[in-house]
Amino acid sequence: MSKQTTAEKAAVPPTLAFLWRLITYSPWRYLLAASGWVVFHLWPLLPGVLGKLLFDVLEGRAAVGVTVWTVVAIIVAGGLARCTAIIGATVAWAGWYLRARGLVQRNLLDRVFRLPGAQAMPKTVGESISTVRDDSDAIALMGGWGFDMLAGIIFAVGGLAILLTVDVKITIIVMVPLAVVLALAQFARARAYRVREQSREATAKVTGTIGEIVVAVRAIKAADKKNEVVDRLRADNAVRKTAMIRDKVQSLAIDSVFNSTASLGAGLVLLVAAGQMRSGEFTTGDFVLFATYLMQVAEYTYFMGYLVRTYQQSGVSFVRAAELLQGAPPMTLVDHHPLHLKAEPPPADPVPAVEPLRELEIRSLTHVFPGTDRGVRDVSLTIRPGTVTVVTGEVGSGKTTLLRGVLGLYAAGHGEIRWNGERVEDPGDFMVPPRVAYTPQNPTLLSGSIRENVLLGLPDDGRVERAVHTAVLGPDLERFDTGLETEIGVRGVRLSGGQVQRTAAARMFAREPSLLVMDDLSSALDVETEQELWRRIFATSTTCLAVSHRPAVLERADQVLLLKDGRVIAAGPLADLLESSADMRMHYRTPAQTPLPKE
Numbered sequence: 371m372s373k374q375t376t377a378e379k380a381a382v383p384p385t386l387a388f389l390w391r392l393i394t395y396s397p398w399r400y401l402l403a404a405s406g407w408v409v410f411h412l413w414p415l416l417p418g419v420l421g422k423l424l425f426d427v428l429e430g431r432a433a434v435g436v437t438v439w440t441v442v443a444i445i446v447a448g449g450l451a452r453c454t455a456i457i458g459a460t461v462a463w464a465g466w467y468l469r470a471r472g473l474v475q476r477n478l479l480d481r482v483f484r485l486p487g488a489q490a491m492p493k494t495v496g497e498s499i500s501t502v503r504d505d506s507d508a509i510a511l512m513g514g515w516g517f518d519m520l521a522g523i524i525f526a527v528g529g530l531a532i533l534l535t536v537d538v539k540i541t542i543i544v545m546v547p548l549a550v551v552l553a554l555a556q557f558a559r560a561r562a563y564r565v566r567e568q569s570r571e572a573t574a575k576v577t578g579t580i581g582e583i584v585v586a587v588r589a590i591k592a593a594d595k596k597n598e599v600v601d602r603l604r605a606d607n608a609v610r611k612t613a614m615i616r617d618k619v620q621s622l623a624i625d626s627v628f629n630s631t632a633s634l635g636a637g638l639v640l641l642v643a644a645g646q647m648r649s650g651e652f653t654t655g656d657f658v659l660f661a662t663y664l665m666q667v668a669e670y671t672y673f674m675g676y677l678v679r680t681y682q683q684s685g686v687s688f689v690r691a692a693e694l695l696q697g698a699p700p701m702t703l704v705d706h707h708p709l710h711l712k713a714e715p716p717p718a719d720p721v722p723a724v725e726p727l728r729e730l731e732i733r734s735l736t737h738v739f740p741g742t743d744r745g746v747r748d749v750s751l752t753i754r755p756g757t758v759t760v761v762t763g764e765v766g767s768g769k770t771t772l773l774r775g776v777l778g779l780y781a782a783g784h785g786e787i788r789w790n791g792e793r794v795e796d797p798g799d800f801m802v803p804p805r806v807a808y809t810p811q812n813p814t815l816l817s818g819s820i821r822e823n824v825l826l827g828l829p830d831d832g833r834v835e836r837a838v839h840t841a842v843l844g845p846d847l848e849r850f851d852t853g854l855e856t857e858i859g860v861r862g863v864r865l866s867g868g869q870v871q872r873t874a875a876a877r878m879f880a881r882e883p884s885l886l887v888m889d890d891l892s893s894a895l896d897v898e899t900e901q902e903l904w905r906r907i908f909a910t911s912t913t914c915l916a917v918s919h920r921p922a923v924l925e926r927a928d929q930v931l932l933l934k935d936g937r938v939i940a941a942g943p944l945a946d947l948l949e950s951s952a953d954m955r956m957h958y959r960t961p962a963q964t965p966l967p968k969e
């Protein structure tokens with residue numbers, strides 16, 4: 371039963387390994403995009419040469435015998451070829467990029483949904499959403515890095531080589547101050563990235579705070595903490611505002627410095643080459659070539675710095691995304707799986723036919739929460755079909771932990787579970803419908819109709835009606851105008867605590883499982899509804915494992931487990947325990963009742 375803990379993190383492989391795996395997910399699209407973009411990036415080498423040729427032809431200095439119209443035709447044809455390349459590359463790139471991002475998001479969500487249900491996420495909701503949304507984007511965008519880098523290097527080296535062949539002295543005199551300005555801009559840009567990172571973190575924090583407020587809105591009102599919450603949001607927002615303004619000012623300043631290097635370069639060429647131009651050594655064509663290339667070579671040099679940083683940023687995104695995998699190998703992020711972007715996704719796996727329960731054996735189940743001595747230790751019990759097992763005990767004695775341990779909802783645990791004599795290797799995967807269905811103490815419903823919430827993907831074959839009957843939801847549904855179609859959730863009807871519990875119970879009954887697992891199911895119900903609920907559950911003769919303090923339920927139990935400090939201190943039929951256990955007598959007389967909230 372023991373599994374890898376979230377603390378055991380696998381080392382993250384180099385970013386290039388991820389990139390290669392992503393490229394091979396849709397290699398032809400990538401290749402097409404890469405070829406198109408390389409043509410696009412390298413194209414600016416041509417206008418410089420052609421511009422020089424054009425002016426040389428006009429001045430009658432051309433080394434080759436071409437007419438002005440030939441040069442113009444080459445320029446137009448080249449432009450058209452570039453347009454075609456860019457259209458093809460953009461379509462192919464969009465296809466590749468969307469698939470790459472979708473794949474990373476799919477793999478992240480797949481892993482998160484497969485993790486044991488009781489395992490806390492290593493980040494806040496806001497940070498997790500940010501990772502699924504933004505980091506997957508940064509990872510996919512890095513795909514363009516490969517061909518941009520290649521084209522950038524070819525362009526910068528090629529452009530510089532052409533300039534050097536025209537005039538070595540002017541090239542050096544012009545390039546050195548330009549290189550200094552670019553280096554300064556690059557340095558400033560490194561700082562700007564740190565500021566951008568701070569602004570990203572500040573945004574994630576504000577998103578997280580808003581998420582927490584929305585979830586806890588009732589608690590905030592009840593505790594009258596509105597002002598404190600607004601103050602906290604204001605403080606988070608103030609940090610975000612400062613970070614965003616700094617980010618914007620820095621990037622605008624860098625861009626303006628960078629943009630003026632073009633004029634600076636052209637001015638420098640004119641200054642340095644004035645004498646040679648007068649003597650005719652440096653032609654108008656040469657000037658056109660310099661003016662065209664200088665800026666572009668500078669731009670590409672600058673672009674390289676950007677690409678290096680993009681690469682580093684994507685590495686950081688990979689690390690952050692790998693953290694969400696919580697123990698799975700980081701390369702899981704880029705595992706190849708179909709995305710079904712065009713066709714309908716395949717239907718969910720059919721519900722497997724399972725053997726009816728003959729015996730469930732739990733041996734020495736132990737789960738201790740990491741870093742504490744709390745949890746449950748060495749619990750053993752046997753559950754036979756059609757029986758009712760009730761777990762009871764004081765607040766914090768380990769009842770919920772025991773149920774969740776049996777369901778395999780904790781990543782790390784010890785002990786053995788045997789279903790019909792067969793050892794269950796992965797209870798988290800095995801103890802699910804149609805074998806087992808569970809209603810937690812504080813169930814969560816989704817936005818949608820009550821029918822959708824009960825069915826949750828099961829066929830609508832009359833089971834909803836049976837389930838809501840068992841859950842004693844009928845009288846509530848009669849009060850809603852649209853009955854089972856009543857929308858609940860953020861934009862729908864707000865259900866009372868008892869209605870939420872019974873809707874979740876109906877969802878459990880609709881699974882028609884061999885074993886019902888219920889954690890304090892009736893804690894929010896009035897006495898009559900509760901009694902009717904238990905009567906109907908027991909009437910189904912389904913095997914039950916339930917946490918309860920209610921005397922009526924304890925009396926109906928075939929076996930009662932009394933927990934104290936995470937251990938079973940008494941087990942057996944209630945009548946026997948009342949005779950043999952002073953703790954049971956005390957607990958039965960003054961059970962740790964949960965107050966009944968108003969429905």
Ligand SMILES: Nc1ncnc2c1ncn2[C@@H]1O[C@H](COP(=O)(O)OP(=O)(O)OP(=O)(O)O)[C@@H](O)[C@H]1O
Binds near residue numbers: 742765811
């Ligand atoms: N995630 C957790 N991390 C650390 N300790 C925990 C965690 N969850 C529960 N505990 C502790 O483990 C012990 C058992 O908790 P558990 O929720 O199983 O008790 P319980 O008997 O179900 O309580 P209640 O009657 O309030 O539902 C308690 O001391 C609790 O504080």
